[in-house]
Structures are given as structure tokens and as C-alpha cells.
Amino acid sequence: MSLKYLITGATGGLGAEVLNYFINNVPTSQFAAASSKESNRKQFEDRGLAFRVVNYDDKESLKRSLTGVENLLFVSTNVFDNERRAKQHENVVEAAKRAGVGHVWYTSLAFGGFKSDSKASIQLAHLVTEQLLEKSGITYTSIREGIYTEAFPIFLGWYPDTQTVYLPFEGRAAYTSRTELGEATARLMVRGGYENQIVLLTAREVLRFKDIVDVINETTDRHVELKFVSPDEYVRISANNDQGGKPAAFFKGVVSWYEALRDGDGETTDALMADLLGREPKGAREVIRELLSKDRDYTWHQNYFNREGNSVIQR
Structure with missing residues (x-):
């Protein structure tokens, strides 16, 4: 049939x-x-x-x-x-x-x-x-x-009670x-x-990690800090402190994500999505503000490896 x-x-x-x-x-x-x-x-x-x-x-x-x-x-x-x-x-x-x-x-x-x-x-x-x-x-x-805008917590390693975000590199992406x-x-x-x-x-607004942290702070009146450390230090800190239970092997693997975003892998945008929708896609600032305004303690499920059925691949 x-x-x-x-x-x-x-x-x-x-x-x-x-x-x-x-x-x-x-x-x-x-x-x-x-x-x-x-x-x-x-x-x-x-x-x-x-x-x-x-x-x-x-x-x-x-x-x-x-x-x-x-x-x-x-x-x-x-x-x-x-x-x-x-x-x-x-x-x-x-x-x-x-x-x-x-x-x-x-x-x-x-x-x-x-x-x-x-x-x-x-x-x-x-x-x-x-x-x-x-x-x-x-x-x-x-x-x-x-790259899903809604997944920003996993890219920052951010949870509702996170006070300091540690990353190995600054990077830019057209989150969508x-x-x-x-x-x-x-x-x-x-x-x-x-x-x-x-x-x-893609949407056509490109943000840095610093921009996302700024939106979190502006929208929720938090005072989250962003600190850049060496890749080895990033893996050590993240593996020892991750609330979501993600293993050290995950953090070693995602260093390549940050290297790629540092080198421009997330910056390319295209007009096709706007053409298909008949409107401009929402920029990441707007989407993140909406998410955090609706739920100040917004979380992304894939940040929690220790929850049944979860993984850490965009889908």
C-alpha cells in the first residue's frame, strides 16, 4: 500500500x-x-x-x-x-x-x-x-x-542552581x-x-556563550559567571560536579564541540528556513527569554544522563 x-x-x-x-x-x-x-x-x-x-x-x-x-x-x-x-x-x-x-x-x-x-x-x-x-x-x-536553542543548558553545562559555568572555549552559533x-x-x-x-x-542570529549567560542573568535576575579554563580542567571540573551524571567520557568528547564552535562551525546561516516559514525564525535571545520567563528553572532533559531513557545527542 x-x-x-x-x-x-x-x-x-x-x-x-x-x-x-x-x-x-x-x-x-x-x-x-x-x-x-x-x-x-x-x-x-x-x-x-x-x-x-x-x-x-x-x-x-x-x-x-x-x-x-x-x-x-x-x-x-x-x-x-x-x-x-x-x-x-x-x-x-x-x-x-x-x-x-x-x-x-x-x-x-x-x-x-x-x-x-x-x-x-x-x-x-x-x-x-x-x-x-x-x-x-x-x-x-x-x-x-x-543547533537547538532549547538545548542551551547542555551546551553551557547549566542547571538552575549553577553559579559558575566553566567552558574550554568561547564559541558562536546560530541557535535555532x-x-x-x-x-x-x-x-x-x-x-x-x-x-x-x-x-x-537556521535562524539568523548568532550568539556567543557569553551572550546566553547574559540572557539567563537578565531574565532571571541571577548572577551566573562564565569562566574559561583549559580543556583538561574543563573535563575534570565537569566530570566531578555534573548534576546530570554524565560520565567523563562525555565531557572529553564534547571538547570537540567547543573547538568546532570556536573555529566557526556554528556561524553559517541560510535564508531557506525563513523562506519556508514565510517569516523570520525567532532568534535565540527571544527563545531563551521565553523559556526562562515561563519557567525560571527551565531544564533540558538531555542534560540529565542519569534519567531513564536519556541520551546526550540532539534530536
């Missing part, structure tokens, strides 16, 4: 935002939601939505689930292990090819802008996946999604609202085109 759109990651943050746009703007007969767990079926079918199980670790079930799909939203997995992540993504690409998927829309990440030489560990599996898609012969679009990224991604799929291209979805 042919299906025009299949939205994977429908229980995750970005996928849920894409799905919301489809629910409000596309006939329900044209799309289905998907997640890796059969137990999620009822919540979608109770809303009158078709549902498919898409388990990136199960090659055979992947082929069955992707058969008849014209447009696949391929939401990247949220595991921390890059090797496992790359293998899961390889399974999806192979299954999509075998199932004859018409167009794969892959949610990549915006480190490096349009270039494919970022050394940030968080970007590496995305670059591998883009290479797999290119070599597969499948029609694809790699959507390099801007995940809610608006979901809408823009959905609009991109509906618009179509962009075959075998990399596209970049």
Missing part, C-alpha cells in the same frame, strides 16, 4: 513537531507516524493516525515498514555511541533502498554549515550517513538542522528553535525538490 509520507521519530522532539504540522495541514490518509516501539501504536491510532514500527536495529522489519513509502523522514537516532549510530543509520539506508523509498529526508546537524569537514564528534555520524545516502543512489535531501525547525522541515518535505542536496535550516 502506497504511503506519501512516513514520519519516523514521532515520539521524539523534532519528529513530533514535524508530525504536528502534518496533522494540521495534510490529509491523514497521506501520512503515518513511526517509532521504534510497538507500544506506541495505541497513542497514535487513538488519534486516528496510521502507525508503523520502524526499528533501526532490525533490518527485516525496516524493509517491511518502509515498503510503499514515497517520502521518508529519516530522523537520526539519539544514541551517544557514534559507531552504533552509524550502523543503525546504515540499516535504514539499506532498507530504504531495498524497499524502493522515493525520497529520503534525513535530519542531519548544522555543525560546519554546508561544508563536510567538521571535527565535532556530534557531527561525525551525520557525515557518514550523508556519504551512505550519496553512495546508495537513493534520492535524498540532508537537512542540516540548526526546535519547534520552528519541525515546522520548516515539514514544509520542506511538502514543498519537495532539493534532490540529492544538503540544505541548512
Whole structure:
């Protein structure tokens, strides 16, 4: 049975935002939601939505689930292990090819802008996946999604009672609202085109870490300090004091994020997102102020590695 759109990651943050746009703007007969767990079926079918199980670790079930799909939203997995992540993504690409998927829309990440030489560990599996898609012969679009503004606590290592933020380098990025990224991604799929291209979805305001700390202080009347220390000192301080229980290995890995942002990997912006939305995307200052005005003690779930089901990969 042919299906025009299949939205994977429908229980995750970005996928849920894409799905919301489809629910409000596309006939329900044209799309289905998907997640890796059969137990999620009822919540979608109770809303009158078709549902498919898409388990990136199960090659055979992947082929069955992707058969008849014209447009696949391929939401990247949220595991921390890059090797496992790359293998899961390889399974999806192979299954999509075998199932004859018409167009794969892959949610990549915006480190490096349009270039494919970022050394940030968080970007590496995305670059591998883009290479797999290119070599597969499948029609694809790699959507390099801007760094989520909502995730600012994990980039700062900030919690509601944090008094001093320690970082190894200053860096700049065009942080972008995940809610608006979901809408823009959905609009991109509906618009179509962009075959075998990399596209970049970002807001156009670029902030430093210092700017974000200033917004926290201005909005909540806090007095958070920002201190830059050596990479080794950053890892030691963070591993010994992190409230979220993230291991030292995580902090060693994210040093590469800060190096990349220091070197300009987060600064590239593009007009496509504004064109898709029909308006300028919200700048990070505005979004952070909104979040903290609504909840002075705002937290980001992925900052807490010790909470069940969490990881530390943007999704």
C-alpha cells in the first residue's frame, strides 16, 4: 500500500513537531507516524493516525515498514555511541533502498554549515550517513538542522542552581528553535525538490556563550559567571560536579564541540528556513527569554544522563 509520507521519530522532539504540522495541514490518509516501539501504536491510532514500527536495529522489519513509502523522514537516532549510530543509520539506508523509498529526508546537524569537514564528534555520524545516502543512489535531501536553542543548558553545562559555568572555549552559533525547525522541515518535505542536496535550516542570529549567560542573568535576575579554563580542567571540573551524571567520557568528547564552535562551525546561516516559514525564525535571545520567563528553572532533559531513557545527542 502506497504511503506519501512516513514520519519516523514521532515520539521524539523534532519528529513530533514535524508530525504536528502534518496533522494540521495534510490529509491523514497521506501520512503515518513511526517509532521504534510497538507500544506506541495505541497513542497514535487513538488519534486516528496510521502507525508503523520502524526499528533501526532490525533490518527485516525496516524493509517491511518502509515498503510503499514515497517520502521518508529519516530522523537520526539519539544514541551517544557514534559507531552504533552509524550502523543503525546504515540499516535504514539499506532498507530504504531495498524497499524502493522515493525520497529520503534525513535530519542531519548544522555543525560546519554546508561544508563536510567538521571535527565535532556530534557531527561525525551525520557525515557518514550523508556519504551512505550519496553512495546508495537513493534520492535524498540532508537537512542540516540548526543547533537547538532549547538545548542551551547542555551546551553551557547549566542547571538552575549553577553559579559558575566553566567552558574550554568561547564559541558562536546560530541557535535555532526546535519547534520552528519541525515546522520548516515539514514544509520542506511538502514543498519537495532539493534532490540529492544538503540544505541548512537556521535562524539568523548568532550568539556567543557569553551572550546566553547574559540572557539567563537578565531574565532571571541571577548572577551566573562564565569562566574559561583549559580543556583538561574543563573535563575534570565537569566530570566531578555534573548534576546530570554524565560520565567523563562525555565531557572529553564534547571538547570537540567547543573547538568546532570556536573555529566557526556554528556561524553559517541560510535564508531557506525563513523562506519556508514565510517569516523570520525567532532568534535565540527571544527563545531563551521565553523559556526562562515561563519557567525560571527551565531544564533540558538531555542534560540529565542519569534519567531513564536519556541520551546526550540532539534530536
